[in-house]
Amino acid sequence: xxAQPIPYMTEAEYLQRERASAVKHEYYDGHIYAMAGASEAHxxxxxxxxxxxxxRVRGSMCRAYPSDMRVKVQQTGLNTYPxxxxxxxxxxxxxxxxxxxxxxxxxxxxILSPSTESYDRGxxxxxxxxxxxxxxxxxxxxxxxxxxxxxxxESNEWVLSDIVGIEAxxxxxxxQAKIPLAEIYEQVELRSDLTLLREMRSDDLYNATGGxxxxxx
Numbered sequence: 001x002x003a004q005p006i007p008y009m010t011e012a013e014y015l016q017r018e019r020a021s022a023v024k025h026e027y028y029d030g031h032i033y034a035m036a037g038a039s040e041a042h043x044x045x046x047x048x049x050x051x052x053x054x055x056r057v058r059g060s061m062c063r064a065y066p067s068d069m070r071v072k073v074q075q076t077g078l079n080t081y082p083x084x085x086x087x088x089x090x091x092x093x094x095x096x097x098x099x100x101x102x103x104x105x106x107x108x109x110x111i112l113s114p115s116t117e118s119y120d121r122g123x124x125x126x127x128x129x130x131x132x133x134x135x136x137x138x139x140x141x142x143x144x145x146x147x148x149x150x151x152x153x154e155s156n157e158w159v160l161s162d163i164v165g166i167e168a169x170x171x172x173x174x175x176q177a178k179i180p181l182a183e184i185y186e187q188v189e190l191r192s193d194l195t196l197l198r199e200m201r202s203d204d205l206y207n208a209t210g211g212x213x214x215x216x217x
Contacts, residue, residue, distance in 0.1 A: 007031075014079065018070075019100070027079040035081060036115050041142040044188045045111050046083060049140070052184065053084060056177045062088040062106070070101045071108070075130040083140075084109040087133075088174050104133040107174050111140045125150075129158065135174060143190055145181050 008030040009017075017032075018025060025032040038046070046067070053064040065085045072079050072094055085105040094101040108128060110120045120139060128134055137150040137158070147163040147170050163170050166185065169178040 011077070011079070015101070018079075019098075024067075024081050026081070028077060036113065038111075039113065039142065039191075041188050041191060042111050042113060044186075045140060045142055045184060048184050048186050048188075049084060049109065049111075052179050053086070053175075056172070056175045056179070057086070060088075060175070062086055062175060063091060065102065071105055072101050072103050073127045073131055074103055076127045078124075078127045080124070080127075082108045083111045086174065103131075105131065106133055107136040107138070107172065108134060109138040109140065111142060113142065136172065138170070138172075140184065142188070145185055145190070147181065147184070 009032065010030070011027060014025070014027040014032055018027070024035045026035065027033075050064075050066055057064045063086065065087075067081050067083050069081070069085055070079055071082055071085055079101065082105070084107075085102060086107040086109075087102065087104060088106040089104075091099075091102060092104040093099045094103060110116075110124075112120055125137060128137060135152050139148040139150075141147065145164065145166045145168070149161045149163060149170065150158045151161070151173065153159055163181065166182050169180045170184065171178050
C-alpha cells in the first residue's frame with residue numbers, strides 16, 4: 001500500500017468509486033490506497049510474463065488475468081490488484097454480473113519494486129495465505145535474475161524455493177510448465193534498487209503535484 005489513506009468509506013463506496021477511476025487503489029479496513037507507478041523494467045517483465053502465461057494456459061482449464069483484475073481476500077477484506085492471477089477451474093467473483101473482483105485465485109504473481117517489496121513479502125502475503133484456493137505465490141525481482149516461489153504443501157505450509165540466474169527456469173506446477181528466466185527478463189536492463197527507488201519517488205512527486213493529486217493522497 002502506498003501514500004496516506006483518504007477518510008473511511010464502505011466497500012460498496014470503494015467499488016463504486018474504483019469502477020469510475022483512472023487510478024487503481026487498494027481497499028482495506030475502510031480506507032483506500034493509491035497503487036504505485038511502475039518502472040520500465042517492471043513493465044517489460046510484466047509484458048513478457050503476460051505473453052508466456054497466455055501460451056501456457058491456452059487449451060487448459062486455467063485462466064490468466066493481468067493487473068487490471070481486482071482480487072478480494074474474503075477472510076480479511078483486502079481488495080487489491082496482483083500483477084497476475086491465475087485460476088484453474090471455474091472463476092468466482094464477488095459480483096457474478098460485473099466479474100471484476102476475483103475471489104479464488106490459484107496462483108498469484110507479484111513483480112517486486114523497492115517501494116512495495118516489504119509489503120509484498122510480509123503483510124500482503126499474510127492476506128494471500130488466507131485464500132483457500134491459492135497454491136502458488138511468485139515474487140519476481142526486477143534488479144536481478146531471481147524469482148522466489150512459495151508453494152503450499154499438503155500440510156498447509158508454504159515452502160520457498162529460490163530460482164536464480166539467467167539460465168534457470170521457473171516451474172509452475174499448476175500449469176505443468178517451466179518458464180526460462182531468460183524469457184521473463186528478455187530486453188530488461190537490470191538496475192539497482194537505489195536507481196529504481198529514485199525513479200519511483202520521482203513518479204510519486206509528479207503524481208502529487210501534477211497528476212491525480214486528489215487520488216493519491
